[in-house]
Amino acid sequence: MAKIAINIATGSLQQAEMIVGIDLGTTNSLVAIVHPETKQPICLKEHNANSIVPSIIYFDENNNVIVGEEAHKYLETNPANTIFSAKRLMGKSYNDIKNNASFFSYKVIDDSTESLVKVQVNNKFYSPIDLSSFILKELKNRAEHILKTPVTKAVITVPAYFNDAQRQATRDAGKLAGLDVLRIVNEPTAASLAYGLGTNTTDEKIIAVYDLGGGTFDISILKITNGIFEVLSTNGDTYLGGDDFDKAIVDYWIEENKIDSTTLTTNKSLVQSLRLKAEEAKKYLSSSNEFFSRLNELTLFIKKDKFENLIQPLINKTIDCCKLAVKDAGIDLQEIDTIVMVGGSTRIPSVKTAVSNYFNKEVFDSINPDEVVALGAAIQADILAGNNKNFLLLDITPLSLGLETMGGLMDVLIPRNSKIPSKVSRQYTTQKDAQGSMRISVFQGERDLVKDNRKLAEFNLTGIPGMPAGMPKVEVSFLINADGILTVSAKELRSGVEQSIEVKPQYGITDSDVEKMLLESITHAKDDIATRALVEARTEGEQILSVTEKFLQKNTTLVSQDEMIETAQAMQALQLALTMEDKNLIHTKIEALNEITRPFAERAMDAAVSGALSGKSIL
Numbered sequence: 001m002a003k004i005a006i007n008i009a010t011g012s013l014q015q016a017e018m019i020v021g022i023d024l025g026t027t028n029s030l031v032a033i034v035h036p037e038t039k040q041p042i043c044l045k046e047h048n049a050n051s052i053v054p055s056i057i058y059f060d061e062n063n064n065v066i067v068g069e070e071a072h073k074y075l076e077t078n079p080a081n082t083i084f085s086a087k088r089l090m091g092k093s094y095n096d097i098k099n100n101a102s103f104f105s106y107k108v109i110d111d112s113t114e115s116l117v118k119v120q121v122n123n124k125f126y127s128p129i130d131l132s133s134f135i136l137k138e139l140k141n142r143a144e145h146i147l148k149t150p151v152t153k154a155v156i157t158v159p160a161y162f163n164d165a166q167r168q169a170t171r172d173a174g175k176l177a178g179l180d181v182l183r184i185v186n187e188p189t190a191a192s193l194a195y196g197l198g199t200n201t202t203d204e205k206i207i208a209v210y211d212l213g214g215g216t217f218d219i220s221i222l223k224i225t226n227g228i229f230e231v232l233s234t235n236g237d238t239y240l241g242g243d244d245f246d247k248a249i250v251d252y253w254i255e256e257n258k259i260d261s262t263t264l265t266t267n268k269s270l271v272q273s274l275r276l277k278a279e280e281a282k283k284y285l286s287s288s289n290e291f292f293s294r295l296n297e298l299t300l301f302i303k304k305d306k307f308e309n310l311i312q313p314l315i316n317k318t319i320d321c322c323k324l325a326v327k328d329a330g331i332d333l334q335e336i337d338t339i340v341m342v343g344g345s346t347r348i349p350s351v352k353t354a355v356s357n358y359f360n361k362e363v364f365d366s367i368n369p370d371e372v373v374a375l376g377a378a379i380q381a382d383i384l385a386g387n388n389k390n391f392l393l394l395d396i397t398p399l400s401l402g403l404e405t406m407g408g409l410m411d412v413l414i415p416r417n418s419k420i421p422s423k424v425s426r427q428y429t430t431q432k433d434a435q436g437s438m439r440i441s442v443f444q445g446e447r448d449l450v451k452d453n454r455k456l457a458e459f460n461l462t463g464i465p466g467m468p469a470g471m472p473k474v475e476v477s478f479l480i481n482a483d484g485i486l487t488v489s490a491k492e493l494r495s496g497v498e499q500s501i502e503v504k505p506q507y508g509i510t511d512s513d514v515e516k517m518l519l520e521s522i523t524h525a526k527d528d529i530a531t532r533a534l535v536e537a538r539t540e541g542e543q544i545l546s547v548t549e550k551f552l553q554k555n556t557t558l559v560s561q562d563e564m565i566e567t568a569q570a571m572q573a574l575q576l577a578l579t580m581e582d583k584n585l586i587h588t589k590i591e592a593l594n595e596i597t598r599p600f601a602e603r604a605m606d607a608a609v610s611g612a613l614s615g616k617s618i619l
């Protein structure tokens with residue numbers, strides 16, 4: 001097992017190479033490093049420029065990409081070609097976001113509700129992974145330009161509530177940008193690290209991280225024990241932030257200046273100018289008592305206490321979220337040792353006061369709240385690089401460990417760079433009716449298809465009692481003990497049938513093998529991601545065909561002759577699509593088949609209910 005200080009996963013890391021820390025934010029992104037001489041974390045910026053890169057991507061008519069401040073101005077002039085808040089789409093299907101679809105002024109594709117969203121610009125389609133990769137590429141270029149050295153390794157932060165799919169999507173975006181993502185770190189963890197919390201291994205602390213940005217609010221309660229961060233709970237509001245404070249001021253000025261609604265609907269640029277002025281006022285009021293300005297003939301005046309009154313209900317909402325988070329964490333309020341402030345909106349004094357009053361403690365706010373997450377990511381990167389000798393050296397896994405799932409896909413249970421000892425369990429089920437055994441194949445590597453990874457072990461879990469497909473619950477656990485021995489066990493939870501095997505994950509693999517495998521994962525990133533999407537679509541298609549066939553066999557009476565023909569045709573079309581290399585086509589055909597069969601399922605349900613009732617006497 002590799003030791004972080006001398007071998008950060010690849011075993012051949014050169015000391016001179018910088019690993020950057022990246023805060024990939026909804027509105028703003030930043031890249032940071034720990035300065036090799038001062039040993040202090042710093043956000044990278046060009047001379048006299050800002051460290052913040054707005055997370056905005058503009059596509060011109062030839063699909064050339066501009067990212068950051070330059071792209072900002074196109075938000076107003078060419079909204080259809082200017083993508084903001086791509087992070088909100090990461091790992092999401094159209095179903096997940098349809099209630100907020102009006103929030104996006106660009107085209108979010110809704111042709112297949114279950115599959116992952118795409119964004120259309122000009123004649124091209126982009127996944128949120130593609131979009132995030134453009135931002136990451138810009139940050140990579142910026143870092144390379146400033147550091148005058150290639151940057152190929154990064155730590156990227158994500159919200160603590162991001163699920164596996166969203167974390168994987170972030171990793172994929174990194175790969176596409178040409179970055180080897182050494183670790184995905186939770187944003188609140190990074191913010192805590194920036195304040196030096198958790199870097200002392202004897203620390204045992206509970207921390208609340210209050211993150212109020214431009215468009216989102218998150219509260220996370222973390223527990224640190226022996227340098228390991230555990231997320232106890234998260235809460236928040238994905239549509240609450242500084243933008244709402246700006247809007248409160250705009251609404252106030254509209255009322256004060258008696259601007260009527262027709263002027264507002266016809267004069268869009270007036271609303272935009274008011275919004276920009278409101279943001280200026282809000283920032284000014286963080287350090288002054290009143291704001292005064294003019295916009296044409298309009299007087300724009302607001303006092304600090306008026307502003308505070310306007311936003312009090314919004315601040316109260318964030319405090320309500322904090323209360324829920326504390327409750328979910330299962331702790332008493334007094335047990336929280338430290339409160340860390342993150343996000344530009346925490347500069348507002350009344351926000352600080354409200355948070356401090358609720359937690360009954362002084363808040364940590366001495367670090368720039370826009371930069372604190374990126375700075376923490378840089379510290380994490382530095383620890384991984386082995387430069388920070390004061391930090392506890394924990395053993396880590398150099399390559400990801402996972403299982404083969406349908407279609408030869410690699411399902412990672414323990415991502416590379418995980419600390420050991422480590423234990424992860426995940427549930428799987430059978431593919432066929434009455435399937436009596438399940439093959440568990442264990443692989444090591446970073447590629448999406450197991451055939452490109454290294455097989456470590458294989459065994460059969462036998463004796464699964466006959467059940468319909470999808471019924472058995474097989475829990476597979478990966479346990480790596482402190483000696484680096486991996487034990488894989490599988491247990492069918494309904495029957496208790498169990499089997500396990502011991503593997504030495506690193507046996508026979510050299511540092512240069514590891515390096516080669518990592519490099520290949522980057523070179524083949526684009527192909528791998530596309531192949532995985534295709535295999536997943538095919539698997540979904542096959543499952544739907546099999547379920548539909550079974551349903552039709554059992555429920556002939558519920559389906560008319562015409563419907564039967566229509567269904568058969570849709571099944572045939574899907575079957576044909578499965579033989580082609582086009583995942584979008586497969587999704588379209590799945591959706592078409594679902595459209596036809598959806599009413600059948602409802603009918604079957606009704607029949608089942610009335611059948612159940614008819615057998616019982618009602619007193």
Ligand code: AMP
Binds near residue numbers: 214
């Ligand atoms: P973030 O998403 O963390 O970059 O935060 C951006 C939000 O912070 C925007 O709504 C900004 O208007 C707001 N912000 C930045 N500086 C200040 C300030 N001095 N006072 C109040 N809000 C601020």
